[in-house]
Amino acid sequence: MALEASEMKKIVAEAAVDRYVKDGMNVGLGTGSTAYFAIKRIGELVAKGFNLTCVATSVQSEELAKECGIKVVDLDEVDHLDITIDGADEVDPSMQLIKGLGGALLREKIVAAATVSEIIICDGSKLVDKLGVKTHLPVEVLKFGHLHTKYALERQGCKAVLRMKDGKPFVTDGGNYIYDCKFEAIEKPFFLETRLDVIPGVVENGLFLNTAYDVLVCRPDGTVMSMADEAANKKE
């Protein structure tokens, strides 16, 4: 029988922690409903005596980590992170990602850049042939002049919608807005990223390119597949 989505999230999160987190590491904590289960598992390791120093990618994850007894420090208190375990919204066959539906893309990208091995965890519903086919691309923008930023985003070929929460614009942990940009498909993600990065007012975009060291995917039968292992096996 196929598993529920939450069961798959728990299985893949625990598999990632058990495979990649070692005693003494500096660990980045992702954000979202899949990363939630990874933080819980890391809390169990800490309770068993693991000495881990963790950095959170959002206020929400930091609060959860503290509830789980995990030591959380600012990113600038460590010189690097060995591992970060985070979710994703879309994953293409070469492990390029869209992230940010949970609204934490800015801190997630800064933390990923400080990480040696970024591990992504998801279920099969996140796998796509091309980025942008299923979901929109979140883009974090400054509040100042945000409508002008929206027009510039739309000139890249998308429909940009200001993210709302409880009837008001959603505000990120960094105090910014998010535009959710729907493209038909993102044919050239590296090119698009360079175009987005030069728009005044864009703080960060949700394309995470050449960021993932491995993507672990839970299948409906509960088995976990590593995209990095699959790619290595194909080369042999």
Ligand code: 5RP
């Ligand atoms: C938050 C993110 C999340 O990792 C992404 O939205 C996946 O979340 P979930 O595991 O709940 O599907 O990028 O900014």
